[in-house]
Amino acid sequence: MLKRLGAVAAVALVAACAPTRPAAVNPAPAAAAARPTEAPARPAPAIGTVVQPTTDGPQVTIKDFAFGPKEIAVPVGGTLTWTNKDAEPHTVLADDRSIASRAIDAGEQFAFRFDAPGTYAYHCSLHPYMTATVVVR
Amino acid sequence: MSLDRRGFLKCMAWAGTGVVWTVSGGVLSSCNLVPGQSPPKGSFSFVQLSDSHVGFKQAPNADVVKTLQTAIDGVNALPDTPDLMIHTGDLTHLSKPAEFDTVDQLLKGLKVKDHFYVPGEHDNVDDNGKQYLERFGKGSQGTGWHSFDHKGVHFVGLSNVFDLPAGGLGKLGAEQLDWLRKDVAGLGASTPIVVFAHIPLWTVYPQWGWGTDDAQEALTYLKRFGSVTVLNGHIHQVMQKVEGNVTFHTARSTAFPQPEPGKAAGPGPMNVPAEQLRSFLGVTRVDYKENPGSLAIVDSTLA
Numbered sequence: 230m231l232k233r234l235g236a237v238a239a240v241a242l243v244a245a246c247a248p249t250r251p252a253a254v255n256p257a258p259a260a261a262a263a264r265p266t267e268a269p270a271r272p273a274p275a276i277g278t279v280v281q282p283t284t285d286g287p288q289v290t291i292k293d294f295a296f297g298p299k300e301i302a303v304p305v306g307g308t309l310t311w312t313n314k315d316a317e318p319h320t321v322l323a324d325d326r327s328i329a330s331r332a333i334d335a336g337e338q339f340a341f342r343f344d345a346p347g348t349y350a351y352h353c354s355l356h357p358y359m360t361a362t363v364v365v366r
Numbered sequence: 367m368s369l370d371r372r373g374f375l376k377c378m379a380w381a382g383t384g385v386v387w388t389v390s391g392g393v394l395s396s397c398n399l400v401p402g403q404s405p406p407k408g409s410f411s412f413v414q415l416s417d418s419h420v421g422f423k424q425a426p427n428a429d430v431v432k433t434l435q436t437a438i439d440g441v442n443a444l445p446d447t448p449d450l451m452i453h454t455g456d457l458t459h460l461s462k463p464a465e466f467d468t469v470d471q472l473l474k475g476l477k478v479k480d481h482f483y484v485p486g487e488h489d490n491v492d493d494n495g496k497q498y499l500e501r502f503g504k505g506s507q508g509t510g511w512h513s514f515d516h517k518g519v520h521f522v523g524l525s526n527v528f529d530l531p532a533g534g535l536g537k538l539g540a541e542q543l544d545w546l547r548k549d550v551a552g553l554g555a556s557t558p559i560v561v562f563a564h565i566p567l568w569t570v571y572p573q574w575g576w577g578t579d580d581a582q583e584a585l586t587y588l589k590r591f592g593s594v595t596v597l598n599g600h601i602h603q604v605m606q607k608v609e610g611n612v613t614f615h616t617a618r619s620t621a622f623p624q625p626e627p628g629k630a631a632g633p634g635p636m637n638v639p640a641e642q643l644r645s646f647l648g649v650t651r652v653d654y655k656e657n658p659g660s661l662a663i664v665d666s667t668l669a
Binding site for chain 2 (some may be wrong): 356360
């Protein structure tokens with residue numbers, strides 16, 4: 230998880246403001262804390278766009294509280310579609326907030342076109358132990 | 367505190383998805399929901415409702431409004447009206463305005479007039495908690511934490527569902543922890559403390575996210591108190607653990623059950639036969655007895 234660039238920022242944050250709190254490793258600060266340095270909902274530079282779901286392209290299935298496959302390759306300019314097959318809603322939130330879906334309810338889909346190469350770690354904001362990665366190249 | 371079977375069954379008899387707790391002398395004690403029995407002076411009770419998920423329409427419960435109403439009716443039918451109602455989050459399923467409207471209207475039907483809330487992760491979907499905080503977070507700070515005193519008991523509502531770190535569990539965060547430390551600093555060690563939050567403040571099953579990463583820090587501030595009762599929801603089933611002076615307890619949902627830890631592929635809604643559904647839903651009641659100063663937690667199902 231810490232292999233990404235975000236780890237550098239996270240380490241800096243820990244050193245700066247939270248000597249004992251492991252939870253502060255999360256690079257995005259609490260929204261309601263209202264400090265001026267606070268990140269808005271999507272602070273990261275655009276890496277792509279939310280688009281219509283498609284069957285023509287890589288697919289991730291959300292089932293039993295897991296993203297499958299856990300790591301997926303997407304070509305630059307390609308669209309990745311997530312389908313939620315659980316009865317529970319889930320979300321797709323990049324760890325650096327560069328992707329943020331709305332709630333994907335049971336049976337619903339979410340799709341994102343990736344325009345920038347990179348490795349994007351993401352999780353479900355409702356069930357953050359659900360983690361996965363998109364590799365765009 | 368003994369729990370005789372007869373009394374227990376009487377407690378279980380009322381229809382409702384809630385839990386009633388009794389605090390007396392700072393220790394949770396057991397059921398005394400025997401009809402017609404008046405609580406001694408200086409004592410009081412409160413109810414805990416949890417995980418109402420208004421907006422949920424899937425198996426095993428296509429009508430979560432009806433089961434919440436049943437829970438409310440059960441609380442209203444209690445022989446002694448509880449002083450307070452606390453709801454430990456997931457009022458709604460998807461934080462939609464209509465869902466907040468519906469749950470708000472339903473809860474207004476409670477005879478218990480003093481309501482206190484903490485958010486669940488389903489109450490801050492898509493809007494970072496804006497609607498929840500406007501409608502149910504009045505008087506709270508930050509992401510919805512707050513405290514109050516009632517008849518000698520200090521209640522603390524904590525918010526552990528915001529900005530959860532990838533791969534992590536529930537989170538209180540440094541600002542809230544700092545607030546908590548100061549909030550309880552001036553209290554005498556004999557003050558009974560009731561802490562309520564959505565996600566369990568003890569690690570029930572981290573593989574399913576059932577725990578709070580920085581809860582241990584919060585508990586260090588509460589260590590010196592003679593009686594600490596921690597009430598949670600989120601896992602849609604009753605669990606209890608006692609650790610020193612701290613009693614941890616989770617309430618049933620008013621909407622749908624979830625599997626026991628590790629007993630399913632994931633922690634989603636557990637499908638149960640329609641005729642059994644209500645035996646998996648419930649309410650918690652807590653009774654406080656000033657003398658000897660103990661708290662009793664009583665879980666009742668809606669069956």
